Amino acid sequence: xxxxxxxxxxxxxxxxxxxxxxxxxxxxxxxxxxxxxxxxxxxxxxxxxxxxxxxxxxxxxxxxxxxxxxxxxxxxxxxxxxxxxxxxxxxxxxxxxxxxxxxxxxxxxxxxxxxxxxxxxxxxxxxxxxxxxxxxxxxxxxxxxxxxxxxxxxxxxxxxxxxxxxxxxxxxxxxxxxxxxxxxxxxxxxxxxxxxxxxxxxxxxxxxxxxxxxxxxxxxxxxxxxxxxxxxxxxxxxxxxxxxxxxxxxxxxxxxxxxxxxxxxxxxxxxxxxxxxxxxxxxxxxxxxxxxxxxxxxxxxxxxxxxxxxxxxxxxxxxxxxxxxxxxxxxxxxxxxxxxxxxxxxxxxxxxxxxxxxxxxxxxxxxxxxx
Amino acid sequence: xxxxxxxxxxxxxxxxxxxxxxxxxxxxxxxxxxxxxxxxxxxxxxxxxxxxxxxxxxxxxxxxxxxxxxxxxxxxxxxxxxxxxxxxxxxxxxxxxxxxxxxxxxxxxxxxxxxxxxxxxxxxxxxxxxxxxxxxxxxxxxxxxxxxxxxxxxxxxxxxxxxxxxxxxxxxxxxxxxxxxxxxxxxxxxxxxxxxxxxxxxxxxxxxxxxxxxxxxxxxxxxxxxxxxxxxxxxxxxxxxx
Ligand SMILES: Nc1ncnc2c1ncn2[C@@H]1O[C@H](COP(=O)(O)OP(=O)(O)O)[C@@H](O)[C@H]1O
Ligand SMILES: [Mg+2]
Numbered sequence: 001x002x003x004x005x006x007x008x009x010x011x012x013x014x015x016x017x018x019x020x021x022x023x024x025x026x027x028x029x030x031x032x033x034x035x036x037x038x039x040x041x042x043x044x045x046x047x048x049x050x051x052x053x054x055x056x057x058x059x060x061x062x063x064x065x066x067x068x069x070x071x072x073x074x075x076x077x078x079x080x081x082x083x084x085x086x087x088x089x090x091x092x093x094x095x096x097x098x099x100x101x102x103x104x105x106x107x108x109x110x111x112x113x114x115x116x117x118x119x120x121x122x123x124x125x126x127x128x129x130x131x132x133x134x135x136x137x138x139x140x141x142x143x144x145x146x147x148x149x150x151x152x153x154x155x156x157x158x159x160x161x162x163x164x165x166x167x168x169x170x171x172x173x174x175x176x177x178x179x180x181x182x183x184x185x186x187x188x189x190x191x192x193x194x195x196x197x198x199x200x201x202x203x204x205x206x207x208x209x210x211x212x213x214x215x216x217x218x219x220x221x222x223x224x225x226x227x228x229x230x231x232x233x234x235x236x237x238x239x240x241x242x243x244x245x246x247x248x249x250x251x252x253x254x255x256x257x258x259x260x261x262x263x264x265x266x267x268x269x270x271x272x273x274x275x276x277x278x279x280x281x282x283x284x285x286x287x288x289x290x291x292x293x294x295x296x297x298x299x300x301x302x303x304x305x306x307x308x309x310x311x312x313x314x315x316x317x318x319x320x321x322x323x324x325x326x327x328x329x330x331x332x333x334x335x336x337x338x339x340x341x342x343x344x345x346x347x348x349x350x351x352x353x354x355x356x357x358x359x360x361x362x363x364x365x366x367x368x369x370x371x
Numbered sequence: 372x373x374x375x376x377x378x379x380x381x382x383x384x385x386x387x388x389x390x391x392x393x394x395x396x397x398x399x400x401x402x403x404x405x406x407x408x409x410x411x412x413x414x415x416x417x418x419x420x421x422x423x424x425x426x427x428x429x430x431x432x433x434x435x436x437x438x439x440x441x442x443x444x445x446x447x448x449x450x451x452x453x454x455x456x457x458x459x460x461x462x463x464x465x466x467x468x469x470x471x472x473x474x475x476x477x478x479x480x481x482x483x484x485x486x487x488x489x490x491x492x493x494x495x496x497x498x499x500x501x502x503x504x505x506x507x508x509x510x511x512x513x514x515x516x517x518x519x520x521x522x523x524x525x526x527x528x529x530x531x532x533x534x535x536x537x538x539x540x541x542x543x544x545x546x547x548x549x550x551x552x553x554x555x556x557x558x559x560x561x562x563x564x565x566x567x568x569x570x571x572x573x574x575x576x577x578x579x580x581x582x583x584x585x586x587x588x589x590x591x592x593x594x595x596x597x598x599x600x601x602x603x604x605x606x607x608x609x610x611x612x613x
Contacts, residue, residue: 233465241462244422245476246451 002054006031013044020052025059035067046071050082061094131328142251153256161222162264166271169217173272176213177205177279185287194288198295201280202303206311210272212359215318219351223326226257227347230330231340258323265319266312273311306371314362321354373400375533375565376421381430383416390416392589403559403566403579408586409607414569418535422456423447452480454533455526461518463510469521470506473528495524500554516547533565540572552578
């Protein structure tokens, strides 16, 4: 591409600007500087010579046009020398194109931003409550009749979101069991209280660690998948298509997912219990010299079965929170692809948060009930 | 001729933006009726309101004798089986192949045997001009034109009386678009359908539509046959049907 040059000649109260070459948007800012540097105070006449230009693009035309307007504003006479038809046409195009001013994005102050955000959060909370209301009031009635229950979808979801997660749940819990045992083994050794590792692990794993870890893994794995699946279906109008065919998405997509996770979660927690205890047992054996027989014997005597049931009971509740938040976030997806990523992140964060709140409530409740 | 869809004084707002301002129109049985107008004038919105995907702010829509303002759940479910809807992008269920997509309503709503269902599916696939060998392809494996045909076959699977099509020929090459027009005309005469079409395709508008309503600037600026369209006073009509 030929470079464009600007030659400026002064004489008394006259300036001549001679442009040559291809004047395009790459050159404008350079020329703008040169033009801005001109001292126009005593100038009465400016000549713009475009005859040596071989090409003028629309951005450069806007630049020339603005410069002419600027000169007119300063009451300086302007001559435009331009014989080439294409270049005249380009200038004409810009001059005659009426464009409205672009709207300014309104500047918001901090108070307004906080207010709007809070209000949006409040509306979001209300809409989640509305979602739960809808879920319970109109949808639970489907489950009244056995023939309404969509066993196939539920089975499919149990497989997708739980059975396929068994491996990762087991592995994570195994490692957690390992780590917790390892950390406490060191402390216990100091006091020679080696055998109490069984009490400690048994209680913490069965009651808290296994249910929580399972919930976190499932929220990250299956909750986010629910959001992404349903969100994508919303964008491709599949949900609308279902509605027009009389297939209620709540019945086909929402309820099966929630039920599937509620059914599968206790099983996952059980698997997590087993693998975490195995992890702890290995450390107890290697680090503290407690044989598996001794470990299990002690486990049997000191860990009441109620602790196991406390952990398992939490399962369906956590599952309900994870699944309903995941599905709700999927339904909140708007008609753009960004929205899927945003809502998927939100669904995981909110699900984990909700699970922890729920766990805290359980803790208080169980303690006060003496369980 | 009996009226099957009657829209009366419908007003639609998105937050504070008005899209429809008291619009009224009526569609007769057996008609191919077009909803036309510039982009963003609310054609899709009106279509969505007719098929109960969206609420309007005031006015009323009556379809096959049901007033949508007061319709009850069971009635609404029944009504949904009497129409087919073709969405702009097809909206086939991406987890199901073409045959399963078409079979889904039949499986859910009837007690037909699997053999009978597969007969019906085969018939519908060929009716819309797809090949039987395409039946096992998934939506991600077929072209835009095939998607529209497959979606049409799904919309027709329950033998509806009423068909809603949102821009059926947009995004198709001219030859497929003309094929689609012929298909629509053929289906109307074969199955006695009433069809509501949103379209921008001038050729297909002239070839297929019996009557049209033109929405411009929130109002219906013209309703009637294409013959008298020049009589209407609207910038859109003057430029579009010049
Ligand atoms: N969900 C929505 N939220 C806000 N505005 C919308 C929404 N859907 C459509 N609109 C607006 O309504 C108008 C009509 O849209 P639409 O019916 O899709 O037009 P078209 O006639 O091109 O099909 C557009 O101006 C659009 O911006
Ligand atoms: Mg549209």
